[in-house]
Amino acid sequence: MRRRYTLASFGRFYLALMLLFLYLPIVVMALMSFNSSPFYRLPIDWSLTWYSALAQNSRLIDAGLNSLWVALATTGLATVLGTAASLAFFRYDFKGKKVLQLLLFPPIAIPWLIIGTSMLVFFFWVGIGRGLHAMVLGHVALAIPYVIIVVSARLRSFDPHLEEAARSLGATSWQTTWRVTLPWTAPGLVAAALFAFAVSFDQFVISYFLSTPGVSTLPVEIYTAIRKGFTPEINAVSTIIIAISMALLLGVARFYRFGGER
Amino acid sequence: MARSAVAGAPGISRSRLTTIMVLTGPAYIWLVVTVLLPLSVMLYFSFLSDVPIGKRVAVLTIENYAAFFEKDFYRILMLRSFRLGAEVTFYCFLFGFPCAYVLAKVIKGRWREALFLLIILPFWSNALVRIFSWTMVLRGNGILERAVNWLIPDFGPLGLMFTYPAIIVGLVHSYIPYMILTCYISLQAIDDHLIEAARSLGAGRFTVLRRLVLPLAFPGILAGAVLIFVPVLGSFMEPRILGGRIGTFIGTIIEDQFTAVFNWPLGAALSFIMLGIVLLILLIGVPAVRRVI
Structure with a gap:
C-alpha cells in the first residue's frame, strides 16, 4: 500500500514537470516582454517600453488588424457552411456520406506546407492571386472540418424525436431547424465559431504562402521579424497573441464541456 | 426510421436529395476548390519542365522526380527529415505516454479535467510564437544556461541554440500534447478491474504494462504517432528558427522552391514524393507493427 502511494505521488510530480516543460518558455517570453533591456539582461528591469514601442509600430498593428479581419470572415463563413453540412450528416443517411466525411481529413492530415504551397500554385494559376481574400479562402477550408467535428459531436446528444414532435405539431422543416x-x-x-477563429488567428503556414510583401497577418510579420533578427517588440506582441488564443480556448472549453449538461 | 419523418416520405426523395445538396454543397464546393483542385494542379505542375506563367514554355516531363533519385542531396535530406520525424515521435511517446497514464489512472475528478485543459491549452495557441519562445530559453546567456551555471558553477556556455537538439526540443514541445491526448483517450477506456485482475493473478507491474496496457492503448499511441510524424516531416519554420544554418530539411528545401528559387515543379515533385513515402509507411508499416503487438 505504501509503495502504491509513493508511485502515485511520483506520477503527480512527473505531471508537474510536464506542465513546467509546456509553460516554461511561454512564461519566460512573457516576462522578457516586460524587461526594458533589449539584450534580455537579468535581473529584469520592469517596464512597458516594448508595449509602447508596439503601439507605435504601424506595420505590426496593420498586420494585427488584417489577422482580425481574416479571422472574423473565416469564423462567419466556416461556421455557417460547416453547421449546414453537419445538419445534413445528422439528419440523413445517404449514399456517399462516408466519402464526404472522409473528405474532411485531407485539410487536417496533409502537412500545411503542402496544402499552402498547392494553394499558392493554384490561386496564382487561375488568377485569384495572393492577399487577404486568398487567405480567407484557405483558412475557411482548414476550419470547416473542425466546425463539422465540433457541431456533430453536439448534435449526437440531440434527440431526433424532438424534431419529429415539432413536425407533427405542424412546424415546417425550416421552423424546426430554426426553433x-x-x-x-x-x-x-x-x-465551433471560437475554434474557427482560433484556427485562422493562429494560422501561419497557409498565410505565409498567400501573403504579399505589403499585405500580411500578424504571425507572418512576426516570422519575418524573427528571421531578420532581434526585435524585442516581438516578445510583447507574441505575449498578447498567446493571451488572446488561450482566452479563446478557455471559452471553447467552457461551451464544449458544459454544453452536454445544459 | 425516426429520421425519415423529418426527411419526408420515400416518395418525395427528390426534395430530400435537394435538401442534402443545399446543406452539404457549399462546404464541399469550398473544400474542393481550395484543397482538392489545388492538390491536383500541383500534381500536374510536378510533371512540368517550367512554371507555365507568362511566356515560359512548359512541357511534360518526369525530370523533377528523376532529380530526386539521381541527386544524393535530396535523398539525404529526405532521410534526415524522416529521422527527425521518427525521433520527435519517439520522444513524444516516451515522455507523453507516462503523462497520459498518470492523468487517466492516478488523477481523479475535477483535478483531472483542470490538468487536462492545462495540457491542451498551449497546444492550441500559436505554434510560431511557442517555437519563438524557446529562443528566449535556449539562447546564449538565456534562462537555461544561467540555471545550469547556478546549479553547477563554472559550467560554461551550453551552446544549445541553433543545434539539432534545439530543433528536437522545440518540436517535441509543439507536438507532445497530441500524444498525451490520444493516449489518454485510449487509456481511459481500459477497465481498471482488468489491471487489478492481472495483478491479483500474479502479474508484475512491468508485465501488466507490456501485456495489457500497451496493447490496449496501441490505437491511441498509433494515432498520436501519425498525427506527429506527418506534420514534423513538413515542418520548415521550426528548423529555421531553432536550427539556424543547420536547420536544412526537406521541408525547408520545398519552401525554398516556392518562395526563393521559384522552381515550383521541383517543389511540387518533392512534396508528392514525401506524401508517397508517408502513404507507403502507413499502408505497409502500420499493419506490420500491429501484428507484432
Missing part, C-alpha cells in the same frame, strides 16, 4: 435544432446546438455553435 428546435439550432437552439439546442447553440453551445456547440459557439465552441
Whole structure:
C-alpha cells in the first residue's frame, strides 16, 4: 500500500514537470516582454517600453488588424457552411456520406506546407492571386472540418424525436431547424465559431504562402521579424497573441464541456 | 426510421436529395476548390519542365522526380527529415505516454479535467510564437544556461541554440500534447478491474504494462504517432528558427522552391514524393507493427 502511494505521488510530480516543460518558455517570453533591456539582461528591469514601442509600430498593428479581419470572415463563413453540412450528416443517411466525411481529413492530415504551397500554385494559376481574400479562402477550408467535428459531436446528444414532435405539431422543416435544432446546438455553435477563429488567428503556414510583401497577418510579420533578427517588440506582441488564443480556448472549453449538461 | 419523418416520405426523395445538396454543397464546393483542385494542379505542375506563367514554355516531363533519385542531396535530406520525424515521435511517446497514464489512472475528478485543459491549452495557441519562445530559453546567456551555471558553477556556455537538439526540443514541445491526448483517450477506456485482475493473478507491474496496457492503448499511441510524424516531416519554420544554418530539411528545401528559387515543379515533385513515402509507411508499416503487438 505504501509503495502504491509513493508511485502515485511520483506520477503527480512527473505531471508537474510536464506542465513546467509546456509553460516554461511561454512564461519566460512573457516576462522578457516586460524587461526594458533589449539584450534580455537579468535581473529584469520592469517596464512597458516594448508595449509602447508596439503601439507605435504601424506595420505590426496593420498586420494585427488584417489577422482580425481574416479571422472574423473565416469564423462567419466556416461556421455557417460547416453547421449546414453537419445538419445534413445528422439528419440523413445517404449514399456517399462516408466519402464526404472522409473528405474532411485531407485539410487536417496533409502537412500545411503542402496544402499552402498547392494553394499558392493554384490561386496564382487561375488568377485569384495572393492577399487577404486568398487567405480567407484557405483558412475557411482548414476550419470547416473542425466546425463539422465540433457541431456533430453536439448534435449526437440531440434527440431526433424532438424534431419529429415539432413536425407533427405542424412546424415546417425550416421552423424546426430554426426553433428546435439550432437552439439546442447553440453551445456547440459557439465552441465551433471560437475554434474557427482560433484556427485562422493562429494560422501561419497557409498565410505565409498567400501573403504579399505589403499585405500580411500578424504571425507572418512576426516570422519575418524573427528571421531578420532581434526585435524585442516581438516578445510583447507574441505575449498578447498567446493571451488572446488561450482566452479563446478557455471559452471553447467552457461551451464544449458544459454544453452536454445544459 | 425516426429520421425519415423529418426527411419526408420515400416518395418525395427528390426534395430530400435537394435538401442534402443545399446543406452539404457549399462546404464541399469550398473544400474542393481550395484543397482538392489545388492538390491536383500541383500534381500536374510536378510533371512540368517550367512554371507555365507568362511566356515560359512548359512541357511534360518526369525530370523533377528523376532529380530526386539521381541527386544524393535530396535523398539525404529526405532521410534526415524522416529521422527527425521518427525521433520527435519517439520522444513524444516516451515522455507523453507516462503523462497520459498518470492523468487517466492516478488523477481523479475535477483535478483531472483542470490538468487536462492545462495540457491542451498551449497546444492550441500559436505554434510560431511557442517555437519563438524557446529562443528566449535556449539562447546564449538565456534562462537555461544561467540555471545550469547556478546549479553547477563554472559550467560554461551550453551552446544549445541553433543545434539539432534545439530543433528536437522545440518540436517535441509543439507536438507532445497530441500524444498525451490520444493516449489518454485510449487509456481511459481500459477497465481498471482488468489491471487489478492481472495483478491479483500474479502479474508484475512491468508485465501488466507490456501485456495489457500497451496493447490496449496501441490505437491511441498509433494515432498520436501519425498525427506527429506527418506534420514534423513538413515542418520548415521550426528548423529555421531553432536550427539556424543547420536547420536544412526537406521541408525547408520545398519552401525554398516556392518562395526563393521559384522552381515550383521541383517543389511540387518533392512534396508528392514525401506524401508517397508517408502513404507507403502507413499502408505497409502500420499493419506490420500491429501484428507484432
